[in-house]
Amino acid sequence: MEDSYSADSIQVLEGLEAVRKRPGMYLGDPHDGSALHHCIWEVVDNSVDEHLAGHTDSIDITLHSDNSLSVRDYGRGIPVGIHEDYGISAAEVIMTKLHAGGKFDNSSYKVSGGLHGVGVSAVNAVSEWMEMTIHRDGTIYFQRYEAGIPVEPLKEIGTCDDTGTMISFKPDLGIFTEVVEFDLEEVNTRVSETAFLNAGLKIKISDERSSEPHVVEHLYEGGLAEYVGQLNERREVLHAEVIKIRGEKEIEKGTVEVELALQWSDAFSESIRCYTNIIRNKDGGTHMSGLRTALTSSVNSYAKKKNLLKGDSLSGDDVREGLAAVVSVKHPDPSFSSQTKDKLVSSEVTGIVQTIVYDKLGEFFEENPSVAKQIVEKAVLASKAREAARKARDLTRRKGVLEGGGLPGKLADCQSRDPSECEVYLVEGDSAGGSAKTGRDRRIQAILPLRGKILNVERQKHNAAKVFQNQEIQTMIRALGAGVGNNTEEEGSFDTEKLRYNKIIIMTDADVDGAHIRTLMLTFIWRFMRPAIEKGHVYIAQPPLFQLSKGRVSKYAFTDEERDTILEELRGDNPNTKIGVQRYKGLGEMNPEQLWETTMNPETRTMLKVTVKDAEDSDRMFEILMGDDVPDRRAFIEKHAKEVTNLDI
Ligand code: 0RA
Numbered sequence: 001m002e003d004s005y006s007a008d009s010i011q012v013l014e015g016l017e018a019v020r021k022r023p024g025m026y027l028g029d030p031h032d033g034s035a036l037h038h039c040i041w042e043v044v045d046n047s048v049d050e051h052l053a054g055h056t057d058s059i060d061i062t063l064h065s066d067n068s069l070s071v072r073d074y075g076r077g078i079p080v081g082i083h084e085d086y087g088i089s090a091a092e093v094i095m096t097k098l099h100a101g102g103k104f105d106n107s108s109y110k111v112s113g114g115l116h117g118v119g120v121s122a123v124n125a126v127s128e129w130m131e132m133t134i135h136r137d138g139t140i141y142f143q144r145y146e147a148g149i150p151v152e153p154l155k156e157i158g159t160c161d162d163t164g165t166m167i168s169f170k171p172d173l174g175i176f177t178e179v180v181e182f183d184l185e186e187v188n189t190r191v192s193e194t195a196f197l198n199a200g201l202k203i204k205i206s207d208e209r210s211s212e213p214h215v216v217e218h219l220y221e222g223g224l225a226e227y228v229g230q231l232n233e234r235r236e237v238l239h240a241e242v243i244k245i246r247g248e249k250e251i252e253k254g255t256v257e258v259e260l261a262l263q264w265s266d267a268f269s270e271s272i273r274c275y276t277n278i279i280r281n282k283d284g285g286t287h288m289s290g291l292r293t294a295l296t297s298s299v300n301s302y303a304k305k306k307n308l309l310k311g312d313s314l315s316g317d318d319v320r321e322g323l324a325a326v327v328s329v330k331h332p333d334p335s336f337s338s339q340t341k342d343k344l345v346s347s348e349v350t351g352i353v354q355t356i357v358y359d360k361l362g363e364f365f366e367e368n369p370s371v372a373k374q375i376v377e378k379a380v381l382a383s384k385a386r387e388a389a390r391k392a393r394d395l396t397r398r399k400g401v402l403e404g405g406g407l408p409g410k411l412a413d414c415q416s417r418d419p420s421e422c423e424v425y426l427v428e429g430d431s432a433g434g435s436a437k438t439g440r441d442r443r444i445q446a447i448l449p450l451r452g453k454i455l456n457v458e459r460q461k462h463n464a465a466k467v468f469q470n471q472e473i474q475t476m477i478r479a480l481g482a483g484v485g486n487n488t489e490e491e492g493s494f495d496t497e498k499l500r501y502n503k504i505i506i507m508t509d510a511d512v513d514g515a516h517i518r519t520l521m522l523t524f525i526w527r528f529m530r531p532a533i534e535k536g537h538v539y540i541a542q543p544p545l546f547q548l549s550k551g552r553v554s555k556y557a558f559t560d561e562e563r564d565t566i567l568e569e570l571r572g573d574n575p576n577t578k579i580g581v582q583r584y585k586g587l588g589e590m591n592p593e594q595l596w597e598t599t600m601n602p603e604t605r606t607m608l609k610v611t612v613k614d615a616e617d618s619d620r621m622f623e624i625l626m627g628d629d630v631p632d633r634r635a636f637i638e639k640h641a642k643e644v645t646n647l648d649i
Contacts, residue, residue: 015098016148019125023175026122033179036171037186039123043071043167046120048194048278050075051201056164058202061191063182065209068129068170077136077163080154089154091141095124095132096148120167124148126176127169135160147172184214192218196230197278197328199223224261224326231273231324234624234632235265238322238378239371243364247356251348254332258356260291262325264375268461268527269619270320275328276336276344285337285344287329290353295319298361303376306369314379317487321382327353381462389464393484393492396468396477408475412437414446423503424448424479425541425600428517432587432595436507439592440600446501448479454520457527458626473524480504486530494529496537504532505607507541507599509586522610523626526618538610543587543599549580556598558606 019026027035027042040061047059056075063069079090086093098121124130125148134141140158144151173180184207195203195218202219220226225242245260274281274288281287296316303309329349337343365372407413412433414422424446427433433449440447455470467473468484477484481500485493506521508514518540525532532538544556546563550570557563563581571577584590590598599605612618624632 016096016121016125019098019122020147020172020175023126027126030126030176031178033183033186035126036176036179037182037190039126039169039171040069040071040182040187041190042123043069043120043169044191044194045278046167047071047073047075047165048198048201050165051198052278057200058204060204060206061187063184063187063205063207063209064168066170067181067209068168069182070166070168072164072166074162074164077134078132078165080134080136080141089143091132091134091154092143092150094120095130095143095145096121096150098122121148123169126172128172128174130167130169133157133166133168135162135164181209188216193227193280194218194278196220196223196227196326197275199226224259224328227273227326228261228263228324231271231326232263232265232267234620234629235267235322235324238264238266238374239368241371243361245357245360245364247352247360249352249356251332255330256332256349256352257330258287258353259328260325260357262323262361264378265322265324266378267322267324267623269616269623270323270325271616271619272320272323272325272327273616274344275326276334276341277330278328279341281336281342281344283337283343286346286349287327287344287353290350291325291327291357292316292320293350294354294357294361295323298358298365299376299379302362302365302372303379306373306376308373308376309380312383314376314383315386318379318383318386322378329353385462385464389468389485390490392465392468396474396484406478406481408448408478410449410475411479412440412442412447414440415443419500420502422446422501423505424501425505425507426450426476426521427587428508428514429586429588432507432509435587435590435592435595436600439594439596441596441602445600446479448475450475450521453517454524456520456626457524458622459628467524467528476524480529480532482529482532484528486528494531496531496535499532499537502537503539504537505539505541507543507587509588510543510545511585514586519625523622526622533610533612534615536609536611540608540610541599542606542608543584543590543595545584547580547582547584547594549582550577 023030023035027038029035044059044061047056050056050073051059053075056073058074060072061069062072078094081090082088083090083093086097098119124145127148128146130145130148132141132143132145138159138161139156140160141154142157143154171180184205187205191203191205195201199221200219200223202217204215204217207214222229225244228242243262245262246258248255248257250256272284272288272291274284276285276287296314296319299319300309300313303314329344331346331349334344334349335346337345365375411424414424416422421444423444425436425440425448427436427447427449430449430451433447436447436449450472454472454476455467457467457473460466479500482496482498483492483494487493504525506518508518508521522538525538542558544558545560546557548555548557548563548566548570553570555566555570557566567579567581570579587595587599597604627633
């Protein structure tokens with residue numbers, strides 16, 4: 001007995017040591033904040049499981065000012081009895097043994113689960129300290145751990161008349177670096193998602209880190225339907241009521257439960273979010289494909305039956321245009337394509353979701369003919385717009401060919417024909433274009449001056465033909481040489497393989513107008529050449545805001561703060577030196593040498609790479625930022641002022 005106890009303890013220590021040595025393997029990147037936040041979800045998910053098992057309706061999360069965090073639930077409390085195999089309390093086993101999670105409760109499977117499902121013990125291992133307080137059988141139990149190791153055995157510290165568990169922990173800053181503080185926005189987003197997926201579960205977040213504590217409560221009785229309502233919050237919806245679908249199917253290992261909510265709006269994009277056992281599958285998977293197939297077939301069959309369709313069948317893209325949907329599948333034993341659970345691969349789910357959606361959506365259409373008609377009409381419109389866009393696009397292509405070679409006259413091309421080393425500057429205005437042409441490295445840098453404000457394509461959602469007829473847009477398409485259109489399966493669509501330049505660099509003035517023009521260009525690229533952004537070909541040049549000169553020395557500053565630092569530096573010990581400060585209002589004010597030196601020289605320049613964290617968020621951003629709803633836009637810009645100036649999409 002004694003021997004086996006100590007052997008097990010050693011095993012436990014080795015397990016925790018492995019997590020401390022390689023946190024990345026268990027929790028994600030310990031530097032960029034992903035592992036740090038993953039710790040929260042590992043702990044919260046245990047309480048969510050307790051809710052799913054029917055024992056708690058509320059969870060409280062508190063962010064404390066010492067950067068520790070606690071999670072309280074009102075469930076059964078972690079079992080405290082001595083564990084047969086280990087000779088220590090079951091609670092201590094859960095807290096110190098990797099993967100000890102749901103082993104104690106065979107009556108229900110663990111539904112929710114962290115990203116890697118490593119359990120709370122992994123969080124314990126990477127915590128400076130962790131404290132567990134259990135209310136159970138009228139007694140309060142407590143145990144503290146440091147770096148995952150118990151300071152003393154579980155002890156009784158008082159009495160109570162409720163039940164539940166509270167876990168508090170402080171991330172060990174010997175392990176986490178760079179991003180070391182919990183991000184309220186990130187916590188809030190994920191918590192709201194969890195609350196939407198668990199109708200009736202109240203999750204309260206209290207942030208005590210600032211002098212004015214901040215409390216937010218998430219409780220959605222409407223569940224997924226309310227979630228979809230929120231996705232469409234700023235959109236014009238086609239039907240007021242969100243469509244709700246539920247169903248289940250027995251498989252060998254248990255029951256697969258399927259729940260969906262759907263609502264169409266007049267938006268251009270589709271947003272479908274997929275979950276398995278409360279975990280987001282960012283890349284979809286078999287539930288997504290089941291839904292897609294069922295949508296296409298049920299809309300088409302209804303349209304045909306009611307004679308609402310003249311020509312060809314509607315495509316999946318047509319049917320899904322403007323759709324917001326959430327699919328939540330609960331599965332006793334799901335398989336994913338990777339550790340991070342980004343994609344569900346359990347093949348039986350395709351058919352299960354497909355059958356349920358096809359049947360229930362068909363019933364819904366029959367019972368709500370006016371809604372059904374609107375959905376079909378919207379898809380027909382989408383199909384017509386797509387066809388018109390295709391024709392206009394082909395015309396643009398043919399015209400390019402007819403005009404000989406297809407390169408626009410305005411393009412000052414580079415000499416190299418090796419796209420991997422070539423870059424093209426999309427420059428605002430002819431005068432800046434002139435400086436850029438003179439200043440560039442003509443071997444690898446091409447310049448394309450664009451005149452004035454290019455068309456706001458976001459306002460031409462249903463009129464793609466107009467987009468293709470636009471002069472500046474045609475010029476851009478022909479210069480880049482990679483086609484146009486985001487439907488990569490269609491011939492002539494944008495294809496990064498054909499791109500004539502590895503880097504597309506947007507260079508506009510560092511003022512409000514410049515920012516606007518840059519956004520117009522980005523909107524066009526996002527809506528019509530998205531792979532260029534997704535594959536990292538798009539950059540934003542960073543021209544300086546100031547030139548500071550003292551005698552023959554001249555320096556450039558890109559921000560106000562930098563200007564002040566350089567001023568101090570140049571003044572040295574003599575505060576009275578009156579330094580020359582020139583503020584650049586536009587690129588045109590710089591001579592070619594200055595433009596080269598500050599903004600274009602690949603050896604010294606800084607550029608922003610345009611990246612997409614979340615395509616859906618970017619879609620929404622462009623919808624709001626460039627769409628026609630003015631009050632919405634103002635509210636959005638006020639809320640996201642910082643991101644908008646950085647144009648980090
Ligand atoms: C194992 C078994 C039981 C409850 C729990 C774990 C449990 C774990 C956590 C973690 C956070 N909150 C929690 N609440 C419960 C069931 C014990 C029983 O049968 O009473």
